Amino acid sequence: MIYAANFKTNHTRQSTKEYLSKLELQLFKKKPEDKIYIFPPLTALGNFNSRNITLGVQNAYPVEKGAYTGEVGMEQLAELRVKAILIGHSERRDILGESQELVARKFAFFKKQGFEIIYCIGESLEIREQGIDAVMEHLLSQFEGIDITYKNLIVAYEPIWAIGTGRSATVEEITQTHNALKKVVDVPLLYGGSVKGANIDEISAIKSVDGVLVGGASLKTETFLELVFH
Numbered sequence: 001m002i003y004a005a006n007f008k009t010n011h012t013r014q015s016t017k018e019y020l021s022k023l024e025l026q027l028f029k030k031k032p033e034d035k036i037y038i039f040p041p042l043t044a045l046g047n048f049n050s051r052n053i054t055l056g057v058q059n060a061y062p063v064e065k066g067a068y069t070g071e072v073g074m075e076q077l078a079e080l081r082v083k084a085i086l087i088g089h090s091e092r093r094d095i096l097g098e099s100q101e102l103v104a105r106k107f108a109f110f111k112k113q114g115f116e117i118i119y120c121i122g123e124s125l126e127i128r129e130q131g132i133d134a135v136m137e138h139l140l141s142q143f144e145g146i147d148i149t150y151k152n153l154i155v156a157y158e159p160i161w162a163i164g165t166g167r168s169a170t171v172e173e174i175t176q177t178h179n180a181l182k183k184v185v186d187v188p189l190l191y192g193g194s195v196k197g198a199n200i201d202e203i204s205a206i207k208s209v210d211g212v213l214v215g216g217a218s219l220k221t222e223t224f225l226e227l228v229f230h
C-alpha cells in the first residue's frame with residue numbers, strides 16, 4: 001500500500017520536523033512493501049532525510065528558473081533534493097484556478113525531470129449525482145495532455161465532495177470508479193477523500209485501491225499511523 005500525506009497549508013518547518021522524527025521512529029515496523037509519501041508545506045522541506053519516507057512538494061512551477069513571482073522552479077527544488085510532486089489537486093484546480101492546460105504543462109515538465117508524480121483527478125457532487133458515465137467522462141477529461149504511460153506516475157482518485165468533508169465515497173462507489181479507471185490507466189491508483197482510522201480497513205480491502213492520499217487524518221502522527229498500521 002501507498003500512504004501519502006498532504007499537509008496542505010498546515011504545519012510549520014518546526015512542527016514538520018517533529019512530526020517526521022516521530023513518524024520515523026515508528027516506521028521500522030511498517031511492511032517493507034508499503035511506501036510513505038509526505039507533502040509538507042514548501043517551507044518545511046530540506047531539513048530531513050529518511051529511508052522510509054519520500055518527501056515531496058504540493059506544487060511547483062514548470063520552469064528551471066525565471067521571472068515567475070511567488071513560484072518555485074526546478075533550480076530551487078533541486079537544492080531541496082525533492083523528486084516527488086502532487087499535480088492536479090482539486091484545490092489547485094478550483095481555488096487557484098489551474099486549467100487542464102497548465103496542469104498538463106506541469107506534468108510534462110516534471111516528467112522530464114523524472115519526478116514521481118501523484119496526479120489527482122476527481123469529480124464534483126453535481127457530476128457524481130449524474131451517475132458513473134458522467135463521472136468517468138469527467139475523470140477521463142482530466143487525463144487530457146497527460147502521459148498515462150509514464151513510469152513514475154501514481155494516480156489519485158479524489159472525489160471533490162469527499163475531500164475534507166468527513167464523508168468518504170462508499171466502498172461501492174470507490175470500487176466501481178477504480179475498476180473503470182484501471183481499464184484506462186495501468187498505474188498504482190490511490191483513493192483520497194476523508195480517509196481515516198474508521199474507514200481504512202474497508203477502503204484498503206478494495207482490490208483496485210493501491211493506497212490512499214490523506215489530508216485531515218495525516219496532520220497528526222497518531223492518526224496517520226493508525227492508517228499505516230491498520
Ligand code: PEP
Binds near residue numbers: 162165193194213216
Ligand atoms: C486531500 O485533499 O487530498 C484529501 C484527501 O483530504 P482529506 O483527507 O482531508 O479529505
